Amino acid sequence: MASPSVLAAMTMQVLEAAASLGADVAAIREEAGLEDEWLADPDGRVPLEHHLKMWEILARRGDGLQVGARIGIPALGVIGYAMQHEATVGEALAWQQRVGAVLYPGLVPQLERRRDAAGDYVVFVRAMVPAFARLREPVYAQAAAVAAMMRAIAGAAAKLSFVALPMSRPPDPRAVEEHFACPVAWDAPLLQLGFPAAVLAVPLPRSDPRLFGYLARRAEDMLARLPDGASWADRVRREIAGALAEGEPRLAAVARRLAVSERTLHRRLLDEQTNFAGLVDEARHARALQLLADRSLSASEVAFLLGYAEPAAFFRAFKRWTGETPQGWRKRGESA
Template sequence: MSSPSVLAAMTTQVLVAAESLGADVAAIVREAGIEPELLPDPDARVPLGQHLKMWEILSRRGDGLRIGARIGLASLGVIGYAMQHEATVGEALAWQQRVGAVLYPGLVPQLERRRDAAGDYVVFVRAMVPAFARLIEPIYAQAAAIVAMMRAVAGAGARAAFVTLPLPRPGDPREVEAYFACPVAWDAPLMQLGFDAALLAVPLPRADPQLFGYLARRAEAMLAHSPGDASWADRVRREVGAALAEGEPRLQAVAKRLGVSERTLHRRLLDEETNFAGVVEAVRHARALQLLADRSLSASEVAVLLGYAEPAAFFRAFRRWTGETPQGFRRRGGAG
């Protein structure tokens, strides 16, 4: 099995941004053990350990927020270029969800639609892996990069409506709060950035179906051969996660997005000793534990975000998974 790796465009753009802030990039590349010949090729792969080492070195400088604000769509390589040529912001983000594993599996935040009394939002949600959370600066960088990406595709006026960060409030949070220009909640269980859902309908000025198709095929070919993405269960898991907030996931819709027939997808999942219902169940279980950690969401709202038509169906499923109710799980402190 291939070792975990990230798209070289990500590593390169982080280094370019760091250099603009005065970092000695040549020294960082040497210390991190990155092969310099990989960096000019945006489609190359950089070993994950070397990418993490780069961030460990950069974290000494405390430039995460400013790096994230500078990297934009270029850090997404062919995915970023393709997104600019989709028809609307919503279609660009939905496509990014499907092929995001080209960058690194699990790196692209899940996209959720939330409607409540305060408004209608599209929300980027990610549970940060310990390796990045320990360094702190990569969390600032990804949150800032999401805002930069939204401004790149939706227009310079795009701004976050709210941000939650799984980080302790710094002694002086003014730079962070000024960049996001919206309420920032600290010590949150998840990284979340919400934007007005009306942005999803914004048409992209560089929309070009032919060019998008060309770039999309290139990205999808890379996805098919990317390390760690050979599992059909992983592909289905990613599709289901992206679609949950829109309602009950359907095998037919997922098979269509993956470019295979329902029968073929069913057979390939059986070959991996699972099935569609089992994947949906596993995704919902994992997501439920994440969402219940956010105590601003009621259990009924969590049910909607998991694609259940009725809260009662979620409550029954949660009891089957854990032996207790969502409310009992929270009271016991399980969500912490």
């Protein structure tokens, strides 16, 4: 199995951003063990362990917000450039979800639609590695980079509605709260950035179908050439995770995304001692526990975000998973 890696453009842009803030990039590269050949081509790959080491070093500086604000679109390499030439913000983000593994599987936050009494939102959601949450600065950088990416493609329409950070509130949170200029929640179970859902319909000023097609083919070719280090079950899990908020994940749709027939995908999952329905159930179970930890969401809203047509189906499934209702699980968590 190939060692995990990230798109070199990401590492390169982070280093360039740090350099613009006065960091000694040569020293960082040496300490992180980043070899020149890895950074020679933006479309190349950098071993994940060295990319993470770079972030550990950068976290000492305390300028994650400023680094994230400076990376945005360039850190996405060909994916970022292609996104700018899609027709609308929504189409650009949907395409990014499909090819995000080029950057690194799981790095691109999932997209969710949320409707409540306060409004209709599109929300970027990502579970952060605990080590990064402890370092704080990489989480700040991810949040700032998402905001910068949205401003780059949508302009003034990309106005943040809220941010939730999976870390404790610092003694002085003013720098963070002023940076995002919107309500900021602390101690959240997941990193979340919400924008008005209307931003999805905003047309992109640089839309160019031919140029998008050219760049998209390049990105999709890179996706196809990624080392085959993931099991079929892992690939399907990623596709299911991205599809949950859109409704019931379907085997046919996932098979198309993975460029195989339904029969082939079914057989390959059986070879790995699993099946599609079981993986959907597993993903919903894990996601349900994460979403229920957010007290601002009702159980019915969680059911919607998990792709259930009716809350009752979610309540039955949750009782099967845990032996209790969503409300009972929450109450037990409060008293623990």
